[in-house]
Amino acid sequence: MNCSSLLKDHLNPQPNSQSQVQKAVDSVRVALQDSLGNSVPSLNLYIQTPTEKIFVSSVSAGSAPLTETTTFRFASNTKIFTSTAILKMHQDKWLDFKAKISDNIPGTNIPYVPNTPEWNFPYKNQITIEQLLQHSAGVYDVDNDSVPGYHGLSYTAFIQNAEPNHQFLTENMVLQLAKHQLTYFAPTKGYHYSNTGYSILGYIIAHVYSLKRGHDMTYNDYVQDYMVGPNTKVPLALHFPVWANDQVMPSPYATGTERLPGKTIVFGDYNMSAQVAEGNGYGTPVSLNTFVRTLMKGENVLTPETIHLMQTDVSAINPNYALACFYTKNMGFGHNGERCGTLSLAMYDPATDVSVVAYINLVDKVKGEDSFLACFKAIYSAAWGGRAALGYPSGPL
Template sequence: MRTFLLIGLLPWLFVACSSILQEDHNIPGNQRVQAAIDKVRADLEANLKNQVPSLNVLIQTPAERIFVSSVPAGGTPVTETTHFRFASNTKNFTSTAILNMYEDGWLDIKARITDPIPGTSVPYVPNTPNWDFPFKYAITIEQLLQHSAGVFDVDNDPVPGFNGMSFTEATQNADPTHQFSTDEMVAQLIKNNLFYFEPGTGYHYSNTGYSMLSKIIERVYTTKSGSAKTYGDYLKDYVVGPTALVPVTVHFPIRADDTVLPSPRVEGTVLLPGKVEKYGDYNMSAQVGEGNGYGTMGALNTYIRSLMKGQNVLKPETVKLMQTNVSTANAEYALGTNFRKNLGYGHNGARIGNLALMAYDPQTDVSIVVYLPLWDLTQGNTSFIKCFEALYEAAYAARTTLGYPGKP
């Protein structure tokens, strides 16, 4: 089994968005958006010299809600209720969980991860030798949220002893059914003395940092509830499940045997030189808290729109905190949240043949979700970046054709 790892999608990666002329506004909005996204997909196919299975956009404005799926001739359109892996968009859900615990007084985001959970003597992370990784005693929860803790990413970057691969890639290649844990990722940090920088002195995207946050959520919820709980339990009970303020159709598998993507579904496509690979059902236990989520485009739109409007689980003042960068290291990444001008606040993600983004713009009250089930690696990183840029081209094209500001 060939495994491709989540790429840390850097906020500086902007799109080379093609100029899209305003359509005749006598044409219905859904037709104008469809034509715009058809053009983005056709341009991407021309650039890649490969077929693009679909390019999908859901945009909601104060006046209308439009969904389009652009597919080649004979292709199967995606729908608002089609399930797909939304990858690092998961990080925004993790941040929401942490900040909801903060609102409830269950944790302090300014606290060091070695501090006790409020009202207890239990530390946020284990106080054991197998958690004594570099700079552990200096890292705060807030720094993990904004990728300023310097925690080395064993899910994305090569780790010594694994033939130039990351720890998670090499391990899952050897055993696709392996049950991953945050503890074994931390063990790699200790064994190889891995870190990027001292906490608070820089920015480096880190899936492992968010894996630590999932561990903190698990420990806090277990302590406060008085029974064994998981990251997935908290997300279901407070953020997305039937008892949440705004229930949405998303799921965060934590077990190695929870692999099945439900129907209707889209499998990710990976194009390699002379080879096509499909990824649907697979083990996501290595990505808990940082990229294990799956759901539908309709669910992501409902979630990000209600959250950023202060109408979901977080109070408006806490949403503002989520949107506020507290470091000078990266002006576009706050607490589990990216910002892009004329798209607003949200996140993006890439995982094994899937690319997605979700965003809400408070200036225009426009939310948008874009999904592309394709990684083209036929030209290495060059063709992959073209796919990633197409997400943003599609988002800006949809906005522009409806009369909203597009790419700055």
């Protein structure tokens, strides 16, 4: 079949496709529910092929299914947007992603990050923008790992527990690195996932854009103006809050549930200012799918050459993670994420021209890592199950 000859209005589910995908996702949710010995609020899949667009929501008995217009927090899938912003700026010669973060921004005598004691964290003058994108810079993650003086908690968790509406800034997090001289390793000497490294990338995006505009601009300003807003190539309803008072998602939205031993937390409105550029994004599965699909096909803000760079520019220490992008067999290129009681993934497979967005609004930690991984694996199984139901190669279910 010549897919290029298909008209857009033909992108509708075939008679049995919707029910087959629903059956596959239902099967995964029920198996997870049995494994956990507790209910699973919802497991959701949006899948687009060359000829069909299908959304299914599997929910517990008596619950209303979510829809393709339901907003959800897609957490670290935000990193794809951060990488895209950096590479778009590189395309436009606003920055050099191979540069050290202590180097000057092109055409200025101003460095990417401040040359001040508050920013004097380990190896700062050796770290490149590229290494931050690859998680090979060794930047300590004050969002996930414990920080001295915060009773065994991460800096962001401790502060947010004490003051839920606290306005976080990247400078707050970097100060912890400098104050305690925190690091994992020297640049390129290892791989360690770091939200704080991406917070620094968000700072760089806002800083470069502010210099271009001549006044203060934010990470979200750049993303809206150049990547997803009404005047961009592919306008989409995606939002990346940077302010502590920007907590309310548009209705309808999916709450997230986090189960801990002896306690359950339900997340709705939430202060995401600590997660700018690393996990603050939200939108609908349709919008997230459209962005990742058009991006990875070279039909959005990045050229095909730059997309190839995003997918293949890996560090020697971890050949599986490029510039906020990794490859999964029979799923394609993309990312995943976990935040506020929701797990998600967004992937595009160039071999089959199939894209998927899967998410579950449950993070179960009652049995520690075992129950968490069961939820994490469920989003992959739902995506692979949906592909298999439509006749595409899939992975382990």
